[in-house]
Amino acid sequence: MIKRFFNSQTKTVTFAALLLGVSALISLFLGLIRDRLLAGTFGAGKDLDIYFAAFRIPDFVYGILIMGGVTAVFLPVFAEYFKKSEKEGWDLTNNVLNCFLLLLIFFCGILAIFTPWLIKFITPGFGPEQKALAVSLTRIMFLSPIFLGMSAVFSGLLHYFSRFLAYSLAPVFYNLGLIIGILFFLPVFGLWGLAYGVALGAFLHLFIQIPAAKISGFKYSLSFNFKYPGLMKIFKLMIPRTIGTAAYHLNLIVITAIGSTLAVGSIAVFNFANNLQSFPLSIIGASFALASFPVLSRAWVNGQKQEFLENFSSVFRQILFLIIPISVLMFLLRAQIVRLILGTGNFGWLETRLTAASLGLFCFGIFAFGSVPFLARVFYSFQNTKTPVAISLASVGLNILLCFLLVWLFSFPNLFQGFIVNVLELDGIGNIGVIGLPLALSISGIFQFGLLLFFLRKKLGHIRLREIRSSFLKIVLVSILMGVFVYLVLQALAGLVNMQTFAGILIQTMMAGLVGALVYILIARILKSPEIRTIKSSILRQFTKS
Incomplete structure (x- = not known):
């Protein structure tokens, strides 16, 4: 079954x-429950301003390296390689999976070091305590784009094989993770519990798609060929798209910065x-x-x-x-x-x-x-x-x-x-x-x-x-x-x-x-x-x- x-x-x-x-x-619907819980608990005040501001940098990483890279260009390149032979298609998949994992870990690690300076830029209207809290929440949330990056590769596979039922469950489980964070982590860890919920939701987003990918024929192998032609093609195609999504997420950062200077x-x-x-x-x-x-x-x-x-x-x-x-x-x-x-x-x-x-x-x-x-x-x-x-x-x-x-x-x-x-x-x-x-x-x-x-x-x-x-x-x-x-x-x-x-x-x-x-x-x-x-x-x- x-x-x-x-x-x-x-x-x-x-x-x-x-x-x-x-x-x-x-x-x-789960997202609305999440927002209702947040609104009822905090109102539209400084705590939620901090929480939403902390989302911006991890969301930026997700946007430029995942939505702008893997999600946008992986599928047509995979379709091209899989049409030649199944082996080439799966070799491409493993190279993309492993190389993007390393890239995401490196990128998120560097940004975590510089988070205090980045938060100062995107929240000019925040006080010192608000900025410090936003920094700690952001660092926890950097786990999210790492999990979502791996999940995006499996999403591309499921799209190609038209296995939309399994794929469609991923965002459901993501929001379940966030709700768990509000109901169970928040009372224990305070505002940090919301960040732990984000990380849990991202992990569940990845976890639920793996069985369908395996059934489609995917078998994991430790491939790290950065010069693999298909991988190089994806990198080449994602450059302009990454610039576009980077601009979009910088746009949201500007909106957040402007919002921090307006009423609480x-x-x-x-x-x-x-x-x-x-x-x-x-x-x-x-x-x-x-x-x-x-x-x-x-x-x-x-x-x-x-x-x-x-x-x-x-x-x-x-x-x-x-x-x-x-x-x-x-x-x-x-x-x-x-x-x-x-x-x-x-x-x-x-x-x-x-x-x-x-x-x-x-x-x-x-x-x-x-x-x-x-x-x-x-x-x-x-x-x-x-x-x-x-x-x-x-x-x-x-x-x-x-x-x-x-x-x-x-x-x-x-x-x-x-x-x-x-x-x-x-x-x-x-x-x-x-x-x-x-x-x-x-x-x-x-x-x-x-x-x-x-x-x-x-x-x-x-x-x-x-x-x-x-x-x-x-x-x-x-x-x-x-x-x-x-x-x-x-x-x-x-x-x-x-x-x-x-x-x-x-x-x-x-x-x-x-x-x-x-x-x-x-x-x-x-x-x-x-x-x-x-x-x-x-x-x-x-x-x-x-």
Whole structure:
């Protein structure tokens, strides 16, 4: 039974995306429990500012060496070598695994030595005690990228062999580790217990994927050939991607630095809102991007351009079909979402309003955030890492400029500030500079989305843009109509349920969300949106014996 579980494979991109989406939903549900526990225990105060700031440097290592290296370029190179012979594929895997392990240990060790100076740079607004605590937490968290680096190699293997069920459990176990840290380590070790939970979660992320990798044919060997051609190719391909992800994570470091100079709790508010908006990104955007990557890579390697373009158009339209209405729902339900998930214990009304406003501003860029991972992987599938990296650098530069500009604009009364305050209902709050950060990210995300599409069309010529544009306009229209119905339901229920209780807010949110989903599906069916048929047929195909 266990072997059959780890050996299971998926048959279509859409079902693989749905499987990853379901697992992401479970993982994110655990993530919401984690955030609720953190919010209830600490509120949006200095302790959580320290905890989130301590994440930045280990997350930087993870981003540049793992997300920017192994995850992005390992799969297409492995596909190329495995097609030649299985032995070459497994030799490549062992060389990558061992060499990256040494690289990560060395890199994390060096950074651990210089952590005190790095923390001074990323938290200029912290006092001496806050900085000292952030240093110790960061050093413990350096275990995380080491475990996650090894896990990323196994993830690449499972992607290639379409064993998404085993892979999908990894983030679930990661969040379980973090929750264990909050519930069991925090009472014993204090704030350090949260860092131990991060390290445990990363180890579990690796551990759960090893059985499926072995079933796929992987056998470990102690190979350290740094001159292995496939390894050298991966290093060459990852350089531009690493630059791009380094810029992205430096962007987050800049945001953290700016947040440390704002009101106490600003870093926590931003991170809570960012975690909430990542819900649809992980369920839909990342799931479709991961599931489609091996299919696109194989089609390109085999010279099947027509199949490549058909898969691109289909997956892109499905992402938009699902993520745009969800972003509309999240904007309309932003206050309810924050109150239900975070509104407990020490998380006060001021923090609730600021987090809800930040979430609302994130919603304007969710369609772009959800599409960018897929669009970038389209480039990666034909081993072009330079174009998306250059675009990423441009968007990061724009975002940093916008962060400083918008935080400044929200620091004093003006027409723009007054407009945003009225729309997001922030009257009476003195320091609202933190909401400039999500607005900057949304604008730069849309900029990145547009550039990726432009250069993809320039690279491939025909990308079936007419059918994509037609679906996009139809999806936006249906989402707006859905939003009108949701708003009316919210207003009607506000006078019927007790909005001061958890049960009342939950009833209002669930009813409005249910009505919105039904209206969206009904109108989409009336307009004969092809995305509904694609999703339905993919699910049926998965459970139909060939």
